[in-house]
Amino acid sequence: MKKGIPKKIVIVGVTALLVSQLFVGQAFASWGAAKLLELNKLQNTSTPTVSNPLVTTPSVSQTNLWYVPPAEPKTSVTGEMSQEEILMLQLVNDERKKNGLKPLEPMPELNKLAQLKSEDIITNNYFSHISPVYGSFAKMIYDNDIYYRSAGENLAKARNARHAFILFMASSGHKANILSRNFTNIGIGVVPYKYGVVVTQLFIRIANPR
Secondary structure (H helix, E strand, O other): OOOOOOOEEEEEEEEEOOOOOOOOOOEEEEEEEEEEEOOOOOOOOOOOOOOOOOOOOOOOOOHOOOOOOOOOOOOOOOOOOOOHHHHHHHHHHHHHHHHOOOOOOOOOOHHHHHHOOOOOOOOOOOOEEOOOOOEEEEHHHHHHOOOEEEEEEEEEEEOHHHHHHHHHHHHHHHHHOOOOOOOEEEEEEEEEEOOOEEEEEEEEEEOOOO
């Protein structure tokens, strides 16, 4: 998809430490959203201007988390969906259907980015919407030639995909992304690590290049 030139991006993000009362141990989740504005006002801008979301690194030592034997790790990132990712997509779209919303369409390019983000969180040991490798999620999407009008990201560390979905729906910020009328497409990355899985959901409202 040919890359358009967004002129201004505003990012809002909040990170929260969520403690599930349904399971032994703790899990982390974080959400963020970005929107393209004033597409025709600024000139000679080849990369988006972003403001950093408010993020904090969870302070609880991960050595205190419950241990879950890891699933077989992925050997490559292709954008194809694993069973856990397919389950997450089903859970998201079932919830949207209950609320009278259209389902989100999976997008292979966005799935690949979500998988890369989850793997990056594990490899570089951080938990934030700002990657030390890819920058913000909005920039990551932009740099991979996906043109959009608005974008969002949900992040979680949880036991599995279903557990992550429960955490998302218990948080107003995550739930708002899942049930937003502004999004048309989704990418999902569920990557095993030694405490369970890291989950990235990337949402966009797709737009035609200008």
